[in-house]
Amino acid sequence: MRRPLIRKLEKFTRLSRADKEMLVRIAAQRVRRFAAREDIIHEGEKPEFINLINEGWACRYKTLEDGRRQIIAFFLPGDLCDLNVFILKEMDHSIGAITPVSVSEISRAAFDEMMIGHPRITQALWWESLVAAAIQREWTVNLGQRDALERMAHLLCELFIRLDAAGCTSDSSCEFPLTQTELGETLGMSTVHVNRTLQELRASNLIVLKDRTLTIPNLQALQDVALFNPNYLHLDREGRHLDANEE
């Protein structure tokens, strides 16, 4: 359950002992904790570090002048915020904690060190950032083409599979800390409609969601209603199946 980043990167490539030690060392350097709803970094600030989420859930979000808020991405354990952000002069969005989180700050120097001596890690981090981009694209498809039910189902599939890759599921269940308001801000729908939609998924026995725990009794069935195709997560190293689960 520890070291979700390593666990995730190994979905892409094998890492040597030295690679893993490097990652552990980097992640231990500057650790910060944030309370739920606290901002990790705010729009307009100068980014100085790459953030790595060790524990808890966070999100990117953006607020329009008139107060509407959109959640743009979720960061789960093992997720990195943006490689090389420090190139930009200021953040164009904020990153906030959803649950209490533990975050490692990676400095420019530490990052460069890692990129130079460890080609395996470099490759793996490139992969992780290409996947993050693919996820963002899929969200565009989700918001543009799918209706409320499909959209919700799609999000739940994605989160579940990503959590699984980070080693944060057990059987068909995972922690699920999002409120209906946050789901609405993510999927571009009102809380009322989020509620209706969740009811509908529950009524079809596609999900059980209670006490911050999500259970998906039949993932394939949920994927079917979502028109969910996991290829964009680029998780299979050798074309093997997700649940081959060989560690």
Next chain:
Amino acid sequence: MRRPLIRKLEKFTRLSRADKEMLVRIAAQRVRRFAAREDIIHEGEKPEFINLINEGWACRYKTLEDGRRQIIAFFLPGDLCDLNVFILKEMDHSIGAITPVSVSEISRAAFDEMMIGHPRITQALWWESLVAAAIQREWTVNLGQRDALERMAHLLCELFIRLDAAGCTSDSSCEFPLTQTELGETLGMSTVHVNRTLQELRASNLIVLKDRTLTIPNLQALQDVALFNPNYLHLDREGRHLDANEE
């Protein structure tokens, strides 16, 4: 009007003569042309090259099983497809030409060569890819929070400003080859509603759109209805204004 990539990168940093020669050389290596509507690369294929758009418009898109199509991004002259895509085993989406396009294919070797000897270029390409990610995020906000009119206005502002950065505008006009169907596939709305929305923008004198030419008489006014904030494009090198136009 030539070399839109160089023009765009110089929005971020000054490039030396050697840097520019390098970019010109790379772009001249393998040039391909595609007709309008032809695919440059298709979902499922193995990516071998980074594509650079020299001329014309292209788009990323994804098609759901049931035929719904979402345009995920536009590539304008000077845009690069994905740095380092070749790490991935297969494309999770397609890239298609909208108009006839000229594309330079950049091989892994050429890319590595560029990244090693030219730190300025490396930085600039990182910047370009961070901006591309920011654009994708903004599209998420656009689809999630803005209504049809705002959404359309936002897209038009973005495209105009990006074209301007690549040197593809004159005064307040630019070529605009998108059909209403394509606009609908981009903004997640029906063609009928695209049409209504364009009429409304025309009636308010916010745009003139005719014969594949878009004119925005008052960009600020259009930005206002779109709740458009250009910060996500990260275009001002020294906090100077977009139209300082010092070349």
Next chain:
DNA sequence: GAAGCGACCTTACCTATGTTAATGTCGGAC
């Protein structure tokens, strides 16, 4: 233990946007 609060659920009503389908316009092929 009363008051306050945040998550959640529900209902009734309303509207932005989708659907379908008919019609118009224009440029190119022959």
Next chain:
DNA sequence: GTCCGACATTAACATAGGTAAGGTCGCTTC
């Protein structure tokens, strides 16, 4: 000059999803 296909436009009608309002439950606070 006629025909055709791609695109734009319009109208009439249908619906997914938004808005407003209110209610329940459990937790915290003092």
